[in-house]
Amino acid sequence: MKNATVTVSEHEISTEFVTDVVTKALKAGAGDAEAVFSEGDEFETLVRLGQVEQLKEAGSRAAGLRVFQGNRTASTSTSDLSSTGIEQLVSGAMALVQVTSEDPFAGLPEPEEFGKLAGDLDLYYDDVYSLPAAERIEYARRTEAAAMAADARIQNSGGGSFDAATGRKILANSRGFVGEVRRSSCSIAAQPIAMSPDGGMQRDYWYSSQRSLGLLDSPESVGLEAARRTVRKLGARKVPTQRVPLVFAPEVASSILGAIVGAINGNAVYRSSSFLAGKLGERVGGKNLTIIDDGTTRGGFGSAPFDGEGLPTRRKAVLDQGVLTSYLLNTYTARKLGLRSTGNASRGLAGSPGISCGNFYLEPGEKTPEEILAAIPAGLYVTDLIGHGVNIVTGDYSHGASGLWIENGELAYPVEEITVAGNLKEMLHNISSIGSDLIFRSAVACPTIAIEGMTIAGE
Template structure:
């Protein structure tokens, strides 16, 4: 098993080859009569190892390559995909896309973004930090992590698996305007899921660390210990009485709350008229102190990208400033459907920040006084058409600013419009492990359904 993750693939060596293939596909589309073509390529490779109760469960090496080809015949669109990069396979995929386009309906909004809008500058965003780790070393890290968690307390009685992974890849996008952009990136993680017992009761919880560079990860011991702490803290859970109370969303839950906002202002939801924030551009959606903004060109950012899925150059922008909705999330297609301009967000947002106006979680618990701290959410009870929100939750009941006991089997409910306007504070305890960076979010009141 003496293979390390770098021997699986070096994306920098593949980048030129993939750009050449994209150019070949665009040429082939022209030869087959397409008026326009765009090609997206992804190449991913990595190593992952998992252990459970000290035993190796899996060791996986992967290498995946895929081409997504879209052609336009006038304003008819056809798409095909292939993982085969041989000349014959590419020719067949382009032919399939062209055949689909011939039978497709005319769509006045279909087509490439305007040529003059293509990204001009593609800065190096420092996204590639390979981890020279062998399968044996990945297994040892996972074992070290699990041992730290299992050894934390006698009440940790089982494990649901501990994982070490290292992945890297290359993305290339090109279109008939002559634009071809590419970047290489890496992502590494260590995670652990543990099970604790108290009498007949059993609880499960987890922790993970994630980063572009291995040096940015928490230690394996820290991950195991945090997973154990979180699991133990859930023992002895009670229900709460049905009623209304303030709710504090822990950072990892708060990012999900913000993702519902992003879904409601995305072009697809808007042109389908399936958003509770329809026609809210320029209107107040959050308290006037709150700002939510995107920084796609951050060096080393987990969501950084210099161009979007249409080839447009990304740029910093506010979605919320002074509580007012300043921008939608628009691709070229959704912008045309709405009679607007693309915001260079084809493929979504890149590095979203919710500005804090308060201290850490302890400060927010004090500010809340009595209420529910939510550390887990379950179910899919979110309706973006109406804004109605109802989800199963777990966490801790708080009185006088102090955690009193764990809470389970409670439902929290409200309408997202009211929830967003009811945000009292955003903490500085930011979770930096994803594309949405936010601290804890305190909401003034939500309905709780318990006992």
């Protein structure tokens, strides 16, 4: 393998390259095979206190292979795309497949299940790389400068950034599926640090992330919002241990939806390692809860024309007025549960397909966030959560938190160094208000929600 990697030429990797890997695997004795190729480019710029601190620009590509022999499966991946590298990719997988077990549920999807949505779903815009380097730096600088100028108490900063990335992925298998998808993204962010007269420091951040440069919020608005979020934390205090209504801001409410994504993941369901396992068709939340998973939205952060196994993505309710109506499944977990794949397979370079959500959101309600807060005599508006305090098996939920105290329907003072705890089984029944403010800042999105019956642990 001397100088193996230097023989790769720079021409674009084609779908034929990927189908050829599949063919090579079949020739080597695989009963079925699936190959994936992915490549990405990234540009990152970080400006701190007005000066460029980091510039990064790079690209990489790699291939992965999954083979089947009978009902046994194994996978390999490599960043060496030379003919020697691909030979090793194939021979490695064929050697490895000998050690795995016969599993009657393993295998590629049936041919009639394959498909992809038409068009590119507006996932790729070449304008993310259209700015010359100096203007990218200027975006980052303006974002940080707007935050720094917003308040005299902001004298330090973690920086302002402009990042852009593009990626391309090709998936092909021995049952005839070939698909290609391109994606782009870009973002600006600021992380100001504010200091109170007693020397206490607080940081927060804000960002705008989009698939196209033209869709980004202005650097000035992002910087201003970052500053507003930071200075409102100054002077934060602990509050006593108590039970009061909690209002989750959208940024933290979405983490509760993230926990539901984990709890309806087919892998957790077939192993009974989820509090929602076996609950299909049952009421698991309040009638006011309808949760949608939709991989088909144009330009969505969770959109794709096909899933990680070559099945078309789709739109479905996973919770319909509180009733659990769908899990998130790939082919394997669907077969284990005697169900159909929901088109939620995810595919990295190595390993068996995982499961991921599409655009996953709670359907918005009628009230504005201000109206939700106004109805609460005493409670906590949660703006930040830290830690990994969700147990999907039991539903137990316990997180470090900070936010603002609600007094007579208004935000009174900042709160920190407390925890908020409950159990997701009960929390899903105790959501008392849902805001109208659904905004997709990532694949999982949730409007402002109020939850009753949780415990604050503090002083």
